[in-house]
Amino acid sequence: MKKITFWGTILLAVCLTLSISSLAWSDSRSDDGSSHGLWSQQEAASQVMNKTYQNECSACHFAYPAGFLPARSWVKIMGTLENHFGENAELDATDSQEIEQYLTAQAGDQDPGRFSRSFMRSIDNVDTPLRISETAYFRREHREVPSGMVLDNAKVRSFANCASCHTGAEKGSFNEHEIVIPDHGRWED
Amino acid sequence: MMNWGVVTVLLLIVAGSAMATEPAVNERQASYREAGASNFDAARGEGMWNQQQMQQEMRQSVSCASCHSANLRTVGKHIRTGKLIDPMAPSMNAERLTDAAKIEKWFRRNCKWTWGRECTAQEKGDFLQFIQSR
Numbered sequence: 001m002k003k004i005t006f007w008g009t010i011l012l013a014v015c016l017t018l019s020i021s022s023l024a025w026s027d028s029r030s031d032d033g034s035s036h037g038l039w040s041q042q043e044a045a046s047q048v049m050n051k052t053y054q055n056e057c058s059a060c061h062f063a064y065p066a067g068f069l070p071a072r073s074w075v076k077i078m079g080t081l082e083n084h085f086g087e088n089a090e091l092d093a094t095d096s097q098e099i100e101q102y103l104t105a106q107a108g109d110q111d112p113g114r115f116s117r118s119f120m121r122s123i124d125n126v127d128t129p130l131r132i133s134e135t136a137y138f139r140r141e142h143r144e145v146p147s148g149m150v151l152d153n154a155k156v157r158s159f160a161n162c163a164s165c166h167t168g169a170e171k172g173s174f175n176e177h178e179i180v181i182p183d184h185g186r187w188e189d
Numbered sequence: 190m191m192n193w194g195v196v197t198v199l200l201l202i203v204a205g206s207a208m209a210t211e212p213a214v215n216e217r218q219a220s221y222r223e224a225g226a227s228n229f230d231a232a233r234g235e236g237m238w239n240q241q242q243m244q245q246e247m248r249q250s251v252s253c254a255s256c257h258s259a260n261l262r263t264v265g266k267h268i269r270t271g272k273l274i275d276p277m278a279p280s281m282n283a284e285r286l287t288d289a290a291k292i293e294k295w296f297r298r299n300c301k302w303t304w305g306r307e308c309t310a311q312e313k314g315d316f317l318q319f320i321q322s323r
Contacts, residue, residue: 060267060269060270060272061267061270061272062272086246086269087269087298087302088297088298088301088302089298090298155271156271157269157270157271158269158270158271160270161270161271161272163272164271
């Protein structure tokens with residue numbers, strides 16, 4: 001009897017571990033069901049991630065890259081979570097502080113990445129944008145995307161929904177060869 | 190691939206029974222009873238889940254099902270951002286209703302957004318009864 005319980009416990013533990021890793025595995029797939037190779041996984045690994053940020057700020061949308069806004073924008077966003085674009089995204093003080101520290105440390109004015117530099121250059125020093133999607137660089141890059149493919153597209157709805165078109169966004173990739181607009185197909189320049 | 194799918198489902202069932210919803214739900218419902226609520230009812234919870242209410246900013250009627258879908262065993266979709274939301278049914282998603290603080294946090298956010306006010310203790314108890322039964 002004792003022995004059975006023992007092996008039962010071991011089996012259960014193995015199953016739990018496996019099922020958790022299988023969940024993580026299925027998470028790494030894009031919407032179209034294809035799984036990504038080792039390469040893109042490693043590419044993503046270079047991107048620093050904070051677990052609390054990932055948990056709390058990816059419930060309603062994907063976790064936006066910290067490097068796409070300057071530190072002052074993140075401070076303002078974190079200070080107004082009780083009215084966050086019409087939603088209540090309030091957090092307790094501990095989580096909120098940890099996330100703010102993470103975001104400001106990885107913010108665009110600290111990050112030497114190609115996209116970060118482009119975003120930062122397009123933001124006036126006196127401005128504190130709350131949206132990545134309203135920065136000048138964002139507007140320029142998406143100028144050729146007809147609004148009908150976004151606003152009138154039930155599968156996109158808003159430019160804030162980056163991951164619906166940028167299939168690698170969850171892993172930090174905004175590569176122009178990974179853009180698929182739902183119901184319109186792959187984006188060719 | 191197929192085999193892995195079957196194995197995953199089996200493992201999830203095992204994991205599901207290990208991460209039971211009882212502790213968190215019992216704890217929450219006990220505290221709702223202290224606040225005067227009683228006789229939690231899954232059918233009443235389901236009725237409220239689908240109850241449409243005008244959302245001022247969206248200028249359209251919404252319900253809990255707008256983001257979580259009416260069938261709790263299926264994947265939901267955030268009505269504003271389009272992000273997919275894992276199924277609410279604990280039978281499909283072993284992490285559901287296992288964390289009391291998480292439950293309260295989302296009740297506060299979602300009731301305010303969907304209904305324009307916080308939910309009462311009775312309503313929250315009925316919702317949990319309904320979700321837990323799926």
